[in-house]
Amino acid sequence: MQVEIEKIRAKKPSVLLLRKAARLIRRGAVIVCPTDTGYALAANALDIRAIIKVFNLKGRAYSNPMHIAVNSLEMAGRYARITPEAEHLAHSFLPGALTLVLTRKESIPPLLVAGRNTVGIRIPDNRVILDLATIADLPITATSANASGQPTPYSVPEVMKLLGEAVEQVALILDQGIIPSRSLSTIVDLTVSPPQLLRQGLVSWLEIRQVLRALHDPGSAQA
Amino acid sequence: MLVLGIDTSGYANAIGVVDGERVLADFTFQTRNESLARIMLNIDSVLGENSLSLEDIGGFGVGLGPGSWTGIRIGVTVGKMLAYCTGRPAKGISTLEALAFGAGDCQRLICAVVDAGARETIYAAFYRGGNNGLRQVGDYYVGDVAGLAGLVKEPLTLVAADAQKYRNALGQVLKSDNIEAMEAAPGGAAVASLAATRLQNGEHDDTLALAPLYLKESTARAFVNKYKRRAQASASG
Amino acid sequence: MLVLGIETSCDETSAALVADGRAVLSNIIANQLDLHRKYGGVVPEIAARRHTELIGYVINEALDAGGKSLPDVEAVAVTARQGLVGSLLVGVAAAKTLSYALRVPLVGVHHIEGHIFANLLSNPEMPLPHVCLTVSGGHTWLVYVRDHCRYDLLGGTVDDAAGEAFDKIAKFLDLGFPGGPVIDRLATEGNRKAFAFPRPLLKAKSLYFSFSGLKTAIINAFKHRLASGEQLPLEDIAASFQEAVVDVLVAKTVRAAKEHGVSAVSVTGGVSANRRLREAFVAAGNSAGIRVYFPSLSLCTDNAAMIAAAGHARLKRGYADDLSLDVIPNVPLEVQHAG
Numbered sequence: 001m002q003v004e005i006e007k008i009r010a011k012k013p014s015v016l017l018l019r020k021a022a023r024l025i026r027r028g029a030v031i032v033c034p035t036d037t038g039y040a041l042a043a044n045a046l047d048i049r050a051i052i053k054v055f056n057l058k059g060r061a062y063s064n065p066m067h068i069a070v071n072s073l074e075m076a077g078r079y080a081r082i083t084p085e086a087e088h089l090a091h092s093f094l095p096g097a098l099t100l101v102l103t104r105k106e107s108i109p110p111l112l113v114a115g116r117n118t119v120g121i122r123i124p125d126n127r128v129i130l131d132l133a134t135i136a137d138l139p140i141t142a143t144s145a146n147a148s149g150q151p152t153p154y155s156v157p158e159v160m161k162l163l164g165e166a167v168e169q170v171a172l173i174l175d176q177g178i179i180p181s182r183s184l185s186t187i188v189d190l191t192v193s194p195p196q197l198l199r200q201g202l203v204s205w206l207e208i209r210q211v212l213r214a215l216h217d218p219g220s221a222q223a
Numbered sequence: 224m225l226v227l228g229i230d231t232s233g234y235a236n237a238i239g240v241v242d243g244e245r246v247l248a249d250f251t252f253q254t255r256n257e258s259l260a261r262i263m264l265n266i267d268s269v270l271g272e273n274s275l276s277l278e279d280i281g282g283f284g285v286g287l288g289p290g291s292w293t294g295i296r297i298g299v300t301v302g303k304m305l306a307y308c309t310g311r312p313a314k315g316i317s318t319l320e321a322l323a324f325g326a327g328d329c330q331r332l333i334c335a336v337v338d339a340g341a342r343e344t345i346y347a348a349f350y351r352g353g354n355n356g357l358r359q360v361g362d363y364y365v366g367d368v369a370g371l372a373g374l375v376k377e378p379l380t381l382v383a384a385d386a387q388k389y390r391n392a393l394g395q396v397l398k399s400d401n402i403e404a405m406e407a408a409p410g411g412a413a414v415a416s417l418a419a420t421r422l423q424n425g426e427h428d429d430t431l432a433l434a435p436l437y438l439k440e441s442t443a444r445a446f447v448n449k450y451k452r453r454a455q456a457s458a459s460g
Numbered sequence: 461m462l463v464l465g466i467e468t469s470c471d472e473t474s475a476a477l478v479a480d481g482r483a484v485l486s487n488i489i490a491n492q493l494d495l496h497r498k499y500g501g502v503v504p505e506i507a508a509r510r511h512t513e514l515i516g517y518v519i520n521e522a523l524d525a526g527g528k529s530l531p532d533v534e535a536v537a538v539t540a541r542q543g544l545v546g547s548l549l550v551g552v553a554a555a556k557t558l559s560y561a562l563r564v565p566l567v568g569v570h571h572i573e574g575h576i577f578a579n580l581l582s583n584p585e586m587p588l589p590h591v592c593l594t595v596s597g598g599h600t601w602l603v604y605v606r607d608h609c610r611y612d613l614l615g616g617t618v619d620d621a622a623g624e625a626f627d628k629i630a631k632f633l634d635l636g637f638p639g640g641p642v643i644d645r646l647a648t649e650g651n652r653k654a655f656a657f658p659r660p661l662l663k664a665k666s667l668y669f670s671f672s673g674l675k676t677a678i679i680n681a682f683k684h685r686l687a688s689g690e691q692l693p694l695e696d697i698a699a700s701f702q703e704a705v706v707d708v709l710v711a712k713t714v715r716a717a718k719e720h721g722v723s724a725v726s727v728t729g730g731v732s733a734n735r736r737l738r739e740a741f742v743a744a745g746n747s748a749g750i751r752v753y754f755p756s757l758s759l760c761t762d763n764a765a766m767i768a769a770a771g772h773a774r775l776k777r778g779y780a781d782d783l784s785l786d787v788i789p790n791v792p793l794e795v796q797h798a799g
Contacts, residue, residue, distance in 0.1 A: 182253050183251075183253060194328045196329075196403070196405070197325055197326070197405050197407065198404075198405065198406065199405075199406040199407070200325065200405075200406060200407035200408060200410070204239075204246065204249030204250070204410065204412060205325045205407065205410070206239070206246045206249050206324075206325065206410060206412045206413060206416070207246050207249055207412070209325075209328070210245065210246050257786070259549050259552060259553060259786055259787065260784050260785070260786040261784070262553070262556070263556045263557065263559075263560050263783040263784075264783050264784060266560075267560065267783070277560075277561060292505070292508070292509075293508070293546055293549070296508060296509075296511075296512045296546070296549065296550055296553070297549060297553045299512060300512060300515060300550050300553035300554050300557070301553050301554075301556075301557045303515075303516050303554075304516070304519075304553075304554050304557035304558055304561070305557055305561060307516060307519075307520070308530060308557065308558060308561035308562060309561060430516065431516035431517050431520060432513075432516075433516070434509075434512055434513050435509075435512065437509070
């Protein structure tokens with residue numbers, strides 16, 4: 001069975017195509033979607049069956065939590081507790097390649113996050129996934145479109161190569177071409193004090209720290 | 224003082240600019256095997272995006288490694304020549320310290336680790352953060368992960384590109400899970416910040432003498448032995 | 461135009477100032493023989509480390525010795541093609557930074573082109589076109605030099621470079637490294653007709669060379685006697701070996717010149733310092749009505765002045781590189797000049 005691949009524009013993605021993708025997601029399907037840090041497996045992060053499909057597709061251990069992509073901090077507020085730090089960082093760096101780990105709300109299934117009481121929130125700097133989250137009005141899983149442990153794909157041919165036969169379980173691939181950045185997102189845990197860098201990606205930790213310091217000590221650094 | 228920091232010890236161009244304590248730019252270009260081809264353009268791009276020119280830079284921070292020696296030599300040579308051409312001072316900074324810099328706010332002991340690229344060998348160093356900046360604890364370490372475990376006497380934050388991998392390996396040897404992992408690569412702004420503090424205290428290096436931080440003489444010998452074996456193999460052909 | 465030249469393609473770190481492509485104001489060469497001698501050959505990682513240590517000093521010294529300072533530099537030329545990759549990249553990294561900081565043009569040069577210019581620099585009256593033999597520890601090439609920056613590769617070694625053969629024979633006879641100078645010296649005391657070593661490919665129509673057969677023949681002829689502790693006639697072996705190499709180099713170069721109708725030949729590279737080679741070339745040239753040119757001794761081995769001169773010529777013809785200049789360790793001279 002040939003998986004369906006549809007070309008989609010990065011700047012003004014086709015609303016018809018996005019609606020089709022949103023329908024699939026609402027029905028529990030898994031699709032491949034571009035983000036600012038590579039191609040992702042996108043599914044309804046509130047739907048247990050869809051979550052299980054993603055874990056199986058990747059061969060990912062359930063002890064490895066997944067992050068979610070939303071279109072704004074307001075939307076994120078439905079699924080996580082937004083702190084002043086999160087607001088400040090979102091103001092400075094989002095949409096962007098920064099994942100904020102925050103305390104999750106009841107709406108997020110524990111299965112998604114390995115039973116933890118935290119969830120990683122992304123607001124990617126990519127029109128396609130942002131609009132998809134808006135139209136579907138759902139948080140979207142934001143995990144790379146590969147088998148667990150493999151490198152991140154930045155083009156559809158790479159996705160096909162990495163997923164292999166498992167690609168048959170994908171309902172649709174949105175092809176935006178080559179994603180130029182070839183970087184991962186920076187992951188910061190805002191549920192601990194002081195906030196902790198978990199992974200250095202595209203957004204600079206030193207710049208993040210600087211913004212956080214300005215929050216607690218407005219007299220210091222000026223932007 | 225505006226300080227430009229560069230580190231090319233991973234397969235990347237890490238470039239940053241600080242103004243005293245303030246970070247103006249911090250960007251890592253993933254260059255893989257194009258590190259030499261892209262370094263000047265990347266430096267120019269970082270300066271340009273912040274409306275700066277080379278003339279505005281008051282000092283240079285240069286990542287000395289350890290790491291990929293081929294890569295490090297690019298950054299050291301570029302840093303040295305930038306300082307030489309502008310007549311501004313330069314300060315070499317160990318890549319391990321630059322790695323640890325991001326974890327400086329931690330209460331725990333910090334362990335920075337860099338892969339040596341050969342036979343399970345790693346380079347590592349321990350640091351303690353605090354109000355007065357980072358302080359190195361003990362000597363540099365060159366060896367395998369098991370040996371590093373022998374030096375660990377307290378809960379750690381481990382900073383490395385493959386932090387999870389080392390955390391798991393260390394955890395196995397130590398039978399402990401009290402090790403936090405921070406996945407990071409040395410950043411340009413970290414190098415710049417560390418250099419800025421020292422340059423502001425009048426502490427700078429002899430520009431033309433800047434050289435990579437080769438940690439052990441044995442690493443050079445290892446190259447010679449490998450080269451000899453290869454040469455012998457091809458000579459008999 | 462004042463050009464700062466940089467050369468770090470193998471184990472010599474060099475910087476030089478050349479004015480208008482012909483006046484050498486300074487030519488600073490720091491060789492690493494002491495480092496590699498004990499290993500019997502160049503160890504790439506060690507060479508690269510040494511280049512990094514020395515590059516700043518040689519550049520500074522080249523300016524000082526040339527009586528100039530950084531603002532006087534109008535262009536930077538650097539060996540970017542052909543050589544050890546770890547060594548080349550130090551020179552190119554330095555050159556790019558200089559070009560960027562001083563805001564002057566940058567030009568990458570092929571190492572062999574540098575050697576061709578060593579002779580043009582030493583002998584500005586050399587006619588064009590001519591045939592050039594570059595022969596060193598790392599290279600043996602026959603090039604038809606049509607004009608500056610216009611070359612046709614005629615032939616080269618299919619195995620060892622001529623200088624490499626000297627090094628290997630010297631190593632076999634336990635004479636140390638490098639082999640050229642010591643064999644040259646010993647040979648003056650020896651009888652070059654004592655042994656009739658093979659002259660591989662000498663009669664073959666092609667302009668290609670081969671030296672590993674000669675090396676093997678000598679090793680096979682003497683290894684048992686050497687192993688049994690016998691005192692070998694080193695002077696005679698050196699002289700006869702050298703003669704075999706010289707015969708082939710001279711014969712093919714003169715043939716190439718005749719085939720291409722040129723009356724001038726240039727011999728460059730480290731081995732061109734060899735006395736017997738020079739003597740044989742001049743004699744053969746006289747018989748054939750061909751004038752043979754050699755660079756001055758300081759320009760025979762790897763040096764930055766030849767690179768500066770080559771760079772100057774390239775810039776004059778509109779070739780320049782941008783800041784994305786990268787190193788290419790193995791590329792034929794011809795290919796990179798296409799177009």
